[in-house]
Amino acid sequence: MKRWFFEAIRALWISIKSGLQIVRGVYRLSRLSQPIVSVFGGRGAYEGGKYAEMASDLSRRCAKEGMSVITGGGPGIMEAANCGAYEEAKDKKRATLGIGVTGVDDDFVNPCAPVIKVENFFARKWLLTRYSCGFVLFPGGVGTMNELFEVLDLIKLRKMKRVPVILIGSSYWKDLIEWYQHAYEYEFITLPLVSAFIITDDVSEAMQVLLNWCPEEPTTNK
Numbered sequence: 001m002k003r004w005f006f007e008a009i010r011a012l013w014i015s016i017k018s019g020l021q022i023v024r025g026v027y028r029l030s031r032l033s034q035p036i037v038s039v040f041g042g043r044g045a046y047e048g049g050k051y052a053e054m055a056s057d058l059s060r061r062c063a064k065e066g067m068s069v070i071t072g073g074g075p076g077i078m079e080a081a082n083c084g085a086y087e088e089a090k091d092k093k094r095a096t097l098g099i100g101v102t103g104v105d106d107d108f109v110n111p112c113a114p115v116i117k118v119e120n121f122f123a124r125k126w127l128l129t130r131y132s133c134g135f136v137l138f139p140g141g142v143g144t145m146n147e148l149f150e151v152l153d154l155i156k157l158r159k160m161k162r163v164p165v166i167l168i169g170s171s172y173w174k175d176l177i178e179w180y181q182h183a184y185e186y187e188f189i190t191l192p193l194v195s196a197f198i199i200t201d202d203v204s205e206a207m208q209v210l211l212n213w214c215p216e217e218p219t220t221n222k
Contacts, residue, residue, distance in 0.1 A: 041077025042140030073098020
């Protein structure tokens with residue numbers, strides 16, 4: 001009995017603390033230029049990386065159009081995206097933000113974006129998806145896949161408004177696309193491929209999708 005009592009107290013404390021961290025995160029997001037685009041990708045090498053350069057280019061274009069860019073706040077693709085937006089934006093304080101998790105990449109200092117920290121991944125996911133008008137995913141690992149399927153699942157279950165999900169790097173995502181189509185044919189997935197995401201190697205095409213979709217007013221997903 002005591003064990004369950006203390007677990008209940010612990011759960012309550014986590015809920016309260018996470019709630020306060022989410023409130024702080026919402027305030028920081030509200031200070032960004034609107035609309036907001038989320039960029040996901042791996043922690044691979046930043047300097048000289050093909051996809052990192054593409055992430056930086058995309059974020060520069062977003063900033064030029066008055067959009068802000070948010071990421072997980074870490075190195076690699078995330079750093080490249082933050083830096084691209086920061087370097088291009090006129091109002092650098094409203095250009096970009098990183099949302100990290102305590103205990104992950106604590107030794108990394110993002111040179112281009114303030115990074116707020118939450119203690120739980122569910123809080124970070126909520127902040128990274130709730131107010132974004134589009135998602136751009138560059139090559140990454142387990143974390144990137146997790147973010148991709150979280151977004152797709154929320155859209156499928158109508159817990160999130162239909163927004164563009166753009167995968168950059170057709171050769172990298174090829175096997176995933178084949179698996180998705182295979183699962184769809186077996187009816188394990190109900191959302192057809194053409195409705196799930198856009199695959200491209202062209203940053204200009206990705207940017208045009210965002211411009212066509214993202215409103216000037218802030219977007220709030222369900």
